[in-house]
Each structure stands twice: as structure tokens, then as C-alpha cells.
Amino acid sequence: MNDQIFLQLSGFIYLLAMVFYMSSAIFKSTKIGYFATTLSVIGVVLGLCAFVIRIVLLYKVSGSMLDSIPIANLYESLQFFALLLMVIYLVFEFATKIKVLGIFSTCVAGILIILISSINAPADVKPLIPVLQSNWLIAHVLLSFIAYVFFTLSAIAAIFYFILVSKGRQDPKYSLWVTTVSILVTLLLSLIIHLLFKQMIFISICIVLFIVIFTSLFYYGNNIPFYFSAFSKDINKLDRYIYNFTVLGFIIFTIGGLIFGAIWAENSWGRYWSWDPKETWAFITWLVYAFYLHARLYKRFDRSAVNAIAILGFIVTIFTFLGVNLLLSGLHSYGSN
Amino acid sequence: MKIKLYKFFSFLSSSKFAMIISAVILILAVAGSLIPKVDESTFSSKQVSDIVFALGLDNIYTSVIFISLIVLFALNLILCTLKLIIFDINKLSDISNINFKEHGRVAIKHAEVISFLEVCKFDIKQEGDVITASKNSFGKYTVIIIHTGILIILLGALIGYIFGFKGYINILEGSSDNVAVLSTGEFVPLGFDIKVNRFDVKYYDNTTRPSAFVSDLTITKESSVVDNKSNDNQSFNYILNVNSPLEYEGIYIYQHSYGFYLNKKDAKFLFDVEIDNISKKYEVRYGESFKIKDNLFGKITDFAPALAVSDDGKFSTMSDEMVNPAILLEAYTMEGEPVVRSWLLSKQKASGDFTEDYGFKMTFDKLYGVQYTGLSIKKDPGTAVVYLGFLIISIALILTYLINYTIIFIHLTKDEETGEMIFYKVFKQRRFGRSVPAQMFYKLIDKDEKDI
Known part of the structure; x- marks a missing residue:
């Protein structure tokens, strides 16, 4: 059995769900919305299948259940992140009946899965190297990822916040959301092009793509808030979601990412903190979100400024999660292959 | 002078200073993670390299600048926390500064308000016509406890730095x-x-x-x-x-x-020889003769750290590491006539099984004393x-968002038109939790909660 087929299928279905989430917003149709949700659930089930198959494959080589949770290398962590994002998003959707966040949740999950094949993350089933053979692995990695997911959802909610509060093209908030959405769409399209034509995407093409998307969004984006008007009556509620996601992420990240990570590092390297690039960037992420939480208390920052930090925090989070492993080397380097 | 000192301290304890310090720490931390490791040969000019090393910039995180920033950050945190303690204890429940007219007002019977506060188990204090009702008072200390936790970690790091x-x-x-x-x-x-x-x-x-x-x-x-x-x-x-x-x-x-x-002198090959189900341990040096059984002697004449056997029986070395160490055994009779010349692989036990031909089985364990x-x-x-x-930090962080500390100031007053009415000011923390005391109060006065 091969877990990759299930994974790729789930990625495809997430992107399909994204189209339907979008249509449901545009046509204000609950039926299409239900269909989008159903697709997401199917995607999650397929993702779960891939996850379980991988556990079985790992168990065959390692012989230990605790050492068989597939979260130890880049392929596995991208797969796990996409799955976790969709699971937590769906829990949110079922609890609140709010579907608009689905557009970007499925988009990010899809990007993550396509990314696996674009960067050729090796999918070989490999048992754990000695330093990772610890019960802290599950506690530390699982909680860090849950925190990353909450940070992602808070940024997604923040994008909608800016879509709704921005007033016209002169408003910097307008440029902010148009830029963020353009980056996401450019990333998705470049990855799809790369996947279809198996060719390196040149930076120049990406830039052209970005400019095209940015310009068209900038000129026609004025109508977009209209599609999400369900929210606009209660912008405070949306703001509250951003806050709740961030707070949940912050608590879990502090405890699971930083504190559990430090205890594990003390146990295996003999240092609870050694300014390894991953640690440094985790610290930076933590500082940015700590800043968000404090900035909310000060009157000199208005809500938009504070929520812009949530988007900034997401960029830093992604760098901590992926950038460090792909670009910098250090003690956490096992995540890069 | 006093004013200057006061200004200095108030700057040191300000959130502005906290932001500046965090921003500088953040920039240095980013720089430290992106700049590759440097040594003297990195720099063309000796003066530049002297400056870099004098400032400790070859390793930002242990440099004087970085550590001084952490100390300043700790100082700021201590002062901020003290300010927070003073605020929580003295100023938060100080009613003398509240101008009630600036806050909310609603027409309601006083008895109704008081019975509501009692039913909802608020801690009620009444001074004249002003009621101070608080709930979940522990909640106001959790943030202080988190900040103290960070200071304790820094203290622990300092202890380790000095005594470890x-x-x-x-x-x-x-x-x-x-x-x-x-x-x-x-x-x-x-x-x-x-x-x-x-x-x-x-x-x-x-x-x-x-x-x-x-x-x-x-x-x-x-x-x-x-x-x-x-x-x-x-x-x-x-x-x-x-x-x-x-x-x-x-x-x-x-x-x-x-x-x-690698020192050939002290290195020893460890292996077992089994004859008629009786096993004996050997420690033998390179090239040294040993007796296997009557009229059969052996010698180890070669070593490979990671020998692999292909399907057609050819040997190849797959790694420099001792993944599958192997020895070349040469066995000969008393007369010096060679009988066995064979590679013994530590992971393929069968490679040392000569029971059928010569009545012994040899199991290679490892090359000892080279690692x-x-x-x-x-x-x-x-x-x-x-x-x-x-x-x-862990406990206080969770409690911070679970405990909804709320304090409600109510000025009981009367109005000629509406009769009994109150002015009120609500101070609450922005928390999770299903039962939020402030919401219960808003429900009583029939008002949508304004998010703060």
C-alpha cells in the first residue's frame, strides 16, 4: 500500500473544496456550502488514510508504536500539518457554522500537499534516528503543529477582517489583504504549474504572476467584501475569533513548542536552550504573538494594526516551520530531508 | 535631579522601552540565525576581524551586547511587573478616580442589582452609594505570575551561567x-x-x-x-x-x-568460536595466531567496516561507518596448510558457520578499541x-485565559424622571470561558456586550 496516492488525492479534493467554498460565498448558496464541507470531510478521511498507512509502514520497520507516528521528517510533517489544519478547521466550522474561512484553509492545506512533491521531499519510510527516539517527540511536535494551525487560522480570519474593514483602494488595509491574498494565490498557481509541467518555476514568472494577480485583485477587489457580508454585521465577532485562535496558539506554542522542546533538548543535548536556528525562530514567533497580545491592551494600537500583527505572525510561523528547515542548518536539521 | 531620575525609571519601566528592547533583541536574534559561523579567516582585514571578535559578534548570542540587552529586558520586566502589582492592588479598585458620569447608565431598581450580585456570588463592598463587586479575583494575579515565571527562568539561566x-x-x-x-x-x-x-x-x-x-x-x-x-x-x-x-x-x-x-596496536577483534555447542570468547589482535581446535589455527588478516554481499556473491563496502563489520579469517592446519579463507560478516552469522566441513562456528562481534x-x-x-x-508559566498561562476576573463599579443614584438608576463601570479581562461574569451583568441590564 502506498500512502502517497491517498495524500495526493486528498490535496486535490481540498483544492476542489476551495472552489466550492468560494462559489458558496459568491452565489450565497448554502447547498454549495454543504457540498464544500462534504468534500473537505472526504479530503480529511483520505488524509487520515495516508496517515494511518504511514503509521503501519513505520511500525513494520521500527517495531514500536510510539516510534511510528509519522511526524519526523519534512514529508511527514507537511502531510501532518495539512491534515491537522483541515481537522481543526472543520471542528471550527461545525461549531460555528461559519464557512468562509474554509476558502483559505483548504487553499493552505492544498498548497502544503503540492509543496511535498514540488520540493521533492523524500517519502521513504525511515525509522527514527536515536535523538528522536523519545516520548517528547509526540508531545513537542504534535503541540507545536497544533499551535501552528491555530496561528494559520488566526491569520486566515485576519485576512477576512481586512477584506471587510478596508474602505477603498486608498486604504492601506486594502493593499494589505490584496497583497496577502495575491501571495497565497501566486504560490498556489506556481505550485500547480510546477506540478503539471514538471518544470522549474522561474522567479521571474512568479513575479509576473504575482503582478497580474495583484493588479486584477486591486482593481476588481472592491466588490469582494460584498460576498462576505454575513460577517460584516459583526466585525467584532471576527476580531474575537482572531484573538481566540491566537491565544490558543500562543498557550499551546509556549507550553508544547518552547517549554516541552526545552525540556527535551535538556534531556538529549544537555542544553535547554542553545540558540539553534529553529529555537531562535520559535522565540521570534513567540515574541511576535506576545506583542500581539500586549498590543491589544494598548489604546495606541487600533484593531487593524493589531490584526496586521496576526498576519505578520503567520509569515514568521511559516518561516519557523518550513523556512528554517529548508534554508538554515542546525540541530533541528532532521526536518529538512 | 529627582525628576530626571523619575523620568529615567518611568522610561525603563514603560511598554515603549519593552518594545524597543524586544525589537532590538529580535533583530539580533534573526541576524544570528542567518549569519553563518565566522572565524578569523572570514575577514580580509585584521582590524575588522578584531572589532568583530571584540564585540563577540562571531557568536551573537553570547556577545556582551546581546546579554546586556537580555539584562535590560529583565530589568524592564521586573519594573513592569512591579507596576502591574501596584496597579492591581491599589489602583484597580480605587473608586475615588472614577467619574461615573462618563460611563454607562441604566434605569434599574437598586434592590434588583444587589440581589443579582449576591445570587451571582460577587464579592461585594459598599462605600456610601458606591458598590464594588468583583469576581474571580485570582485572575488579576495570573499575568503577574507569568511575568514572574519568565524572570525565574532568566534567574535560572544566570545561576547556570555563573555556577555551571x-x-x-x-x-x-x-x-x-x-x-x-x-x-x-x-x-x-x-x-x-x-x-x-x-x-x-x-x-x-x-x-x-x-x-x-x-x-x-x-x-x-x-x-x-x-x-x-x-x-x-x-x-x-x-x-x-x-x-x-x-x-x-x-x-x-x-x-x-x-x-x-585507528591504532592497530591496541585494536582487538572480538569473536566467539562454538564447537559442539560449547562457545568460547576470543580477543585477538590483527595478524595474531589463535588456536581454534586441535590441529586448526586461525589468523585475522583483513577488516572491512561495512561489507555488503550482492546477489551474485560479490563483496562491496557500503560505508565508512561500522555498519556491518567483517573480518577475513584464514585458518590453517598445524603443518601450515591453508583450509579456510573467508569473510565473516558480523550481521550474517551464517558466514562463519564451518560446522559441516571443519566442525566449528565462528561469530564475529566487533573490532574493539578503535571507536x-x-x-x-x-x-x-x-x-x-x-x-x-x-x-x-504553563499553569499561569492556562489560568489566565480560564479565569475571568471582573470588577463592576456601581453608583446607586436616583433620577427624577426614571426613578432609581445606576451608573456603572465594568472592568473585565479578555478571556475564554463560558460563564463570563460581565456578560451576566450585561444581561441583567439588558445590553449587548461591547467587546473590549
């Missing part, structure tokens, strides 16, 4: 050592002896992927002069694995690395303090 050390020892299999080398080049006597009986790298089957690094150690307490007379040496064995450090007399020993030290284990040695009395900080 971190060093390394490389010990060759079969030998022992009792002095750690610090990264500064200093030597630290441990007060006990570490002997490495055996070091092994274990691999997953048929791969070059390591599954374990294991050092078999014997720790012996060096006896003092007094002890020496009584000959009271304490000694124990410990199997050291990655992720399970050994703690002895406040010093922690970690399996950190390993390496090779050293790299142990990292640490003493850090601050770790317990750091862990205390971790515990405090």
Missing part, C-alpha cells in the same frame, strides 16, 4: 578519563572516573541508518586520601543512551557523538530553577 559548566570528553573504548574540556579550553576535574567498557553504534537492519548510540560505562568515585586507606571505592555500571543522560553528583553525562581512532565515544558533560544548578519557571 559545559564540556566534552572523548574516551576511547577500553580506556578511562576524569577531566572534562570546556569550550574555552579549560580543564575541569570531575571527581570521578569514567571508563568506557564498550561503545556501539547500532543500525537498523540492512541500512546505514543508526538506531542507537550506546556507551557501556563504569563510573568510579575517586577515593580521597582518607578513603584510600579504607579502600572504599564506589563503582557502578551505566548503559548510556541518547535521550537518557546519567546524573552523578550533580553532573550530567550525555551521549553526544563518536568517532574513530571513541563523545560524551558531553554538564553541571547546571540553575536547571531546577528554570524548570520551576516553566511550570509556573
Whole structure:
């Protein structure tokens, strides 16, 4: 059995769900919305299948259940992140009946899965190297990822916040959301092009793509808030979601990412903190979100400024999660292959 | 002068200063993670390299600048926390500064408000016509506790910095050592002896992927002069694995690395020879003759660290590591007539089975005395303090968002038109939780909650 087929299928279905989430917003149709949700659930089930198959494959080589949770290398962590994002998003959707966040949740999950094949993350089933053979692995990695997911959802909610509060093209908030959405769409399209034509995407093409998307969004984006008007009556509620996601992420990240990570590092390297690039960037992420939480208390920052930090925090989070492993080397380097 | 000093302290304790300091720390931390490791050869000019090294910029995180920033950050945190404590204790419930007319007002019977507060179990204080009702008062201290937790961690780090050390020892299999080398080049006597009986790298089957690094150690307490007379040496064995450090007399020993030290003189081949189900252990040097059985002698004449056999029986070396070490056995009779010349692979036991032809079976274990284990040695009395900080932060962080501290100030008053009415001011924290006291109050006065 091969877990990759299930994974790729789930990625495809997430992107399909994204189209339907979008249509449901545009046509204000609950039926299409239900269909989008159903697709997401199917995607999650397929993702779960891939996850379980991988556990079985790992168990065959390692012989230990605790050492068989597939979260130890880049392929596995991208797969796990996409799955976790969709699971937590769906829990949110079922609890609140709010579907608009689905557009970007499925988009990010899809990007993550396509990314696996674009960067050729090796999918070989490999048992754990000695330093990772610890019960802290599950506690530390699982909680860090849950925190990353909450940070992602808070940024997604923040994008909608800016879509709704921005007033016209002169408003910097307008440029902010148009830029963020353009980056996401450019990333998705470049990855799809790369996947279809198996060719390196040149930076120049990406830039052209970005400019095209940015310009068209900038000129026609004025109508977009209209599609999400369900929210606009209660912008405070949306703001509250951003806050709740961030707070949940912050608590879990502090405890699971930083504190559990430090205890594990003390146990295996003999240092609870050694300014390894991953640690440094985790610290930076933590500082940015700590800043968000404090900035909310000060009157000199208005809500938009504070929520812009949530988007900034997401960029830093992604760098901590992926950038460090792909670009910098250090003690956490096992995540890069 | 006094005013200047006051201004200085108020700046030091301000959130503005906190932001500036955090921003600078953040920038330096980013720089430190992106700049590759540098040494003297990196710089073309000696002056530049002197400046870089004098400022400690070769390693930002231990540089004077970075540590001073952390100290300033700690100072700011201490002052901010003190301010917060003063605010929570004195100013928060101080009603003299409240101008009620600026806040909400609603027409409601006073008795109704008071009975509501009692039913909802608020702590009620009444001074004249002003009621102060608070609930979940512990909630106002949790943020202070988190900040204190961060300070405790910094304190623990300081204790470790002053009283601790971190060093390394490389010990060759079969030998022992009792002095750690610090990264500064200093030597630290441990007060006990570490002997490495055996070091092994274990691999997953048929791969070059390591599954374990294991050092078999014997720790012996060096006896003092007094002890020496009584000959009271304490000694124990410990199997050291990655992720399970050994703690002895406040010093922690970690399996950190390993390496090779090739010396043909001391290296020994360890193997078993089994004849008629009776097994005997051998330790033999390179080229040294040993007796296998009557009229049969052996000699090890070659060694390969990672021999692999292909399907057509050809040998190849797959790695420099000892993934599947093998020896070339040459066996001959008393007369010197060669009978066996064969590679014995430690992982393919069948390769040493000569029971049918010559009545013996040889199992190669390892080449002993060529690998050293790299142990990292640490003493850090601050770790317990750091862990205390971790515990405090974890608990207080969760409680912060679960406990909804709320305080409601109510001015009971009357209005000619509407009769009994109140002015009110609500102070609440922005928290989770289903039962939010402020919401209950808003429900009573029939008002949608304004998010703060």
C-alpha cells in the first residue's frame, strides 16, 4: 500500500473544496456550502488514510508504536500539518457554522500537499534516528503543529477582517489583504504549474504572476467584501475569533513548542536552550504573538494594526516551520530531508 | 535631579522601552540565525576581524551586547511587573478616580442589582452609594505570575551561567578519563572516573541508518586520601543512551557523538568460536595466531567496516561507518596448510558457520578499541530553577485565559424622571470561558456586550 496516492488525492479534493467554498460565498448558496464541507470531510478521511498507512509502514520497520507516528521528517510533517489544519478547521466550522474561512484553509492545506512533491521531499519510510527516539517527540511536535494551525487560522480570519474593514483602494488595509491574498494565490498557481509541467518555476514568472494577480485583485477587489457580508454585521465577532485562535496558539506554542522542546533538548543535548536556528525562530514567533497580545491592551494600537500583527505572525510561523528547515542548518536539521 | 531620575525609571519601566528592547533583541536574534559561523579567516582585514571578535559578534548570542540587552529586558520586566502589582492592588479598585458620569447608565431598581450580585456570588463592598463587586479575583494575579515565571527562568539561566559548566570528553573504548574540556579550553576535574567498557553504534537492519548510540560505562568515585586507606571505592555500571543522560553528583553525562581512532596496536577483534555447542570468547589482535581446535589455527588478516554481499556473491563496502563489520579469517592446519579463507560478516552469522566441513562456528562481534565515544558533560544548578519557571508559566498561562476576573463599579443614584438608576463601570479581562461574569451583568441590564 502506498500512502502517497491517498495524500495526493486528498490535496486535490481540498483544492476542489476551495472552489466550492468560494462559489458558496459568491452565489450565497448554502447547498454549495454543504457540498464544500462534504468534500473537505472526504479530503480529511483520505488524509487520515495516508496517515494511518504511514503509521503501519513505520511500525513494520521500527517495531514500536510510539516510534511510528509519522511526524519526523519534512514529508511527514507537511502531510501532518495539512491534515491537522483541515481537522481543526472543520471542528471550527461545525461549531460555528461559519464557512468562509474554509476558502483559505483548504487553499493552505492544498498548497502544503503540492509543496511535498514540488520540493521533492523524500517519502521513504525511515525509522527514527536515536535523538528522536523519545516520548517528547509526540508531545513537542504534535503541540507545536497544533499551535501552528491555530496561528494559520488566526491569520486566515485576519485576512477576512481586512477584506471587510478596508474602505477603498486608498486604504492601506486594502493593499494589505490584496497583497496577502495575491501571495497565497501566486504560490498556489506556481505550485500547480510546477506540478503539471514538471518544470522549474522561474522567479521571474512568479513575479509576473504575482503582478497580474495583484493588479486584477486591486482593481476588481472592491466588490469582494460584498460576498462576505454575513460577517460584516459583526466585525467584532471576527476580531474575537482572531484573538481566540491566537491565544490558543500562543498557550499551546509556549507550553508544547518552547517549554516541552526545552525540556527535551535538556534531556538529549544537555542544553535547554542553545540558540539553534529553529529555537531562535520559535522565540521570534513567540515574541511576535506576545506583542500581539500586549498590543491589544494598548489604546495606541487600533484593531487593524493589531490584526496586521496576526498576519505578520503567520509569515514568521511559516518561516519557523518550513523556512528554517529548508534554508538554515542546525540541530533541528532532521526536518529538512 | 529627582525628576530626571523619575523620568529615567518611568522610561525603563514603560511598554515603549519593552518594545524597543524586544525589537532590538529580535533583530539580533534573526541576524544570528542567518549569519553563518565566522572565524578569523572570514575577514580580509585584521582590524575588522578584531572589532568583530571584540564585540563577540562571531557568536551573537553570547556577545556582551546581546546579554546586556537580555539584562535590560529583565530589568524592564521586573519594573513592569512591579507596576502591574501596584496597579492591581491599589489602583484597580480605587473608586475615588472614577467619574461615573462618563460611563454607562441604566434605569434599574437598586434592590434588583444587589440581589443579582449576591445570587451571582460577587464579592461585594459598599462605600456610601458606591458598590464594588468583583469576581474571580485570582485572575488579576495570573499575568503577574507569568511575568514572574519568565524572570525565574532568566534567574535560572544566570545561576547556570555563573555556577555551571559545559564540556566534552572523548574516551576511547577500553580506556578511562576524569577531566572534562570546556569550550574555552579549560580543564575541569570531575571527581570521578569514567571508563568506557564498550561503545556501539547500532543500525537498523540492512541500512546505514543508526538506531542507537550506546556507551557501556563504569563510573568510579575517586577515593580521597582518607578513603584510600579504607579502600572504599564506589563503582557502578551505566548503559548510556541518547535521550537518557546519567546524573552523578550533580553532573550530567550525555551521549553526544563518536568517532574513530585507528591504532592497530591496541585494536582487538572480538569473536566467539562454538564447537559442539560449547562457545568460547576470543580477543585477538590483527595478524595474531589463535588456536581454534586441535590441529586448526586461525589468523585475522583483513577488516572491512561495512561489507555488503550482492546477489551474485560479490563483496562491496557500503560505508565508512561500522555498519556491518567483517573480518577475513584464514585458518590453517598445524603443518601450515591453508583450509579456510573467508569473510565473516558480523550481521550474517551464517558466514562463519564451518560446522559441516571443519566442525566449528565462528561469530564475529566487533573490532574493539578503535571507536571513541563523545560524551558531553554538564553541571547546571540553575536547571531546577528554570524548570520551576516553566511550570509556573504553563499553569499561569492556562489560568489566565480560564479565569475571568471582573470588577463592576456601581453608583446607586436616583433620577427624577426614571426613578432609581445606576451608573456603572465594568472592568473585565479578555478571556475564554463560558460563564463570563460581565456578560451576566450585561444581561441583567439588558445590553449587548461591547467587546473590549
